[in-house]
Amino acid sequence: MTNTFRIILVLLLISIFAGAITGNPLYKRLSYLWVFLIISSGLMSFFSLRGLRVIRRTRALRSQVGQVFEERFEVVNPSRFPRLWIEVRDESSLPDAAGSHVLTLVGGRESRTYLARTRLVERGVFPLGPTVLTSGDLFGMFPVSREFPSEESLLVLPMMVAIHFFPQPPGLLPGGDALRRRTTQITSNAAGIREYEPGDPLNRIHWLSTARRDRLMVKEFELDPLADVWIIVDTANKGHFSRPYRPKKFDARDIWRSQFKYELPPSTLEYTVTAAASLARYYLQIGRAVGLVYAENSLRIIPADRGGRQLGKILEALAILNSKGNYSLEGLVEAQARHLPRGSTVVILSPNTTESVYQIADMLIRRGLRPIMVLMDAYSFGKDITISPIEDQLKRLGVFFCVLKEGDDLTAKLSSAVISQRQFRAISF
Numbered sequence: 001m002t003n004t005f006r007i008i009l010v011l012l013l014i015s016i017f018a019g020a021i022t023g024n025p026l027y028k029r030l031s032y033l034w035v036f037l038i039i040s041s042g043l044m045s046f047f048s049l050r051g052l053r054v055i056r057r058t059r060a061l062r063s064q065v066g067q068v069f070e071e072r073f074e075v076v077n078p079s080r081f082p083r084l085w086i087e088v089r090d091e092s093s094l095p096d097a098a099g100s101h102v103l104t105l106v107g108g109r110e111s112r113t114y115l116a117r118t119r120l121v122e123r124g125v126f127p128l129g130p131t132v133l134t135s136g137d138l139f140g141m142f143p144v145s146r147e148f149p150s151e152e153s154l155l156v157l158p159m160m161v162a163i164h165f166f167p168q169p170p171g172l173l174p175g176g177d178a179l180r181r182r183t184t185q186i187t188s189n190a191a192g193i194r195e196y197e198p199g200d201p202l203n204r205i206h207w208l209s210t211a212r213r214d215r216l217m218v219k220e221f222e223l224d225p226l227a228d229v230w231i232i233v234d235t236a237n238k239g240h241f242s243r244p245y246r247p248k249k250f251d252a253r254d255i256w257r258s259q260f261k262y263e264l265p266p267s268t269l270e271y272t273v274t275a276a277a278s279l280a281r282y283y284l285q286i287g288r289a290v291g292l293v294y295a296e297n298s299l300r301i302i303p304a305d306r307g308g309r310q311l312g313k314i315l316e317a318l319a320i321l322n323s324k325g326n327y328s329l330e331g332l333v334e335a336q337a338r339h340l341p342r343g344s345t346v347v348i349l350s351p352n353t354t355e356s357v358y359q360i361a362d363m364l365i366r367r368g369l370r371p372i373m374v375l376m377d378a379y380s381f382g383k384d385i386t387i388s389p390i391e392d393q394l395k396r397l398g399v400f401f402c403v404l405k406e407g408d409d410l411t412a413k414l415s416s417a418v419i420s421q422r423q424f425r426a427i428s429f
Helices: 003-022 025-048 207-213 252-256 268-285 308-319 329-337 356-366 388-397 410-416 421-425
Strands: 053-058 062-064 068-077 083-090 101-106 110-119 124-127 131-135 144-148 153-157 190-195 217-222 229-233 290-295 299-305 345-350 370-376 400-404
Touching (some): 003 025, 025 083, 025 144, 053 131, 068 101, 101 110, 153 308, 207 217, 229 268, 229 329, 268 308, 268 410, 290 308, 290 329, 299 308, 299 329, 329 345, 329 356, 356 388, 400 410
Parallel strands (some): 229 290, 229 345, 370 400
Antiparallel strands (some): 068 110, 083 101, 083 131, 131 144, 190 217, 290 299
């Protein structure tokens, strides 16, 4: 019951009471007026949302942190009667969702559309809805609302930066045979044929075998003799740290301004995820097989592979990554290192700055692996821990490492702070 309805109801009771006492016909007319107002307002509210539909359309359901997500809202009035006002309320969990809007004087059998642009500041999966339509009578006595559940979800991938150069692992067996491991990518090593399955590309069909067997046959391939790259992301719940952060208010006009630059929040996890996504794309672009290892409630592994499909898998995993893992960095590396072939490159991204980082690098070298450490300087994020001792130990060990601080230009930092290839190859195995 709204305040307006309470006031009208009080006026109605006063008019009835005053008319009964005084017998003045004016109060009787006022009583009829208040009753008419209540009934007409109730009917107006009852029909205000009947038959209305709201349609949400978007070009893509995958986007990236820092980009602008554009969504089109359409409110359809199939009735011949106009609607005075309609409030569209976007109750999506997407941060700073800009879909809420107020429409006035929507004509009969008319549809009204508008665009909503939202700057994506947080990775994850966000349902596009629910959407609530609110309307009512002219005096606001009987507000009504109708909820349309969400039908689709938006996947926001982590931000990636361009990397111009980073240590590249040499081949395991230069000039040798294939690794006898099947792959979905086309390589120079054909392994055999099998029956066609839905989704196989047509350029892999072996037509001679297809003609002989009278059914579609496709070629299978094996990996080239190149070292794999494994990216291990530390997600221990006690390791990551972040400071309070309020993102800048997005102005829709910024979409036309090239100088707008998205800044990562002051969180070691966000810097870790962005660096991991960027390195995965870099290695995949130069033709390396890349795998991902991380842990949440359990150990999660994406086997090493190549191509754009593999990048999609890695980005989807990083999009929902959180810092609630139960595995320590030592346990995470130890669980995977025993299964990696000699010569593989292991890129470890972690905010851990204890002596265990040195021990992990030493253990990987003894196993014949090539460690690369990308560490977050927790001190720059507000945590009272210094990274200097670890830097000295890794330098003495001859391991490539890179330290990221809050506010760093990740493109410049990851591309320039690189150990020489001669020194990288000279690490003893």
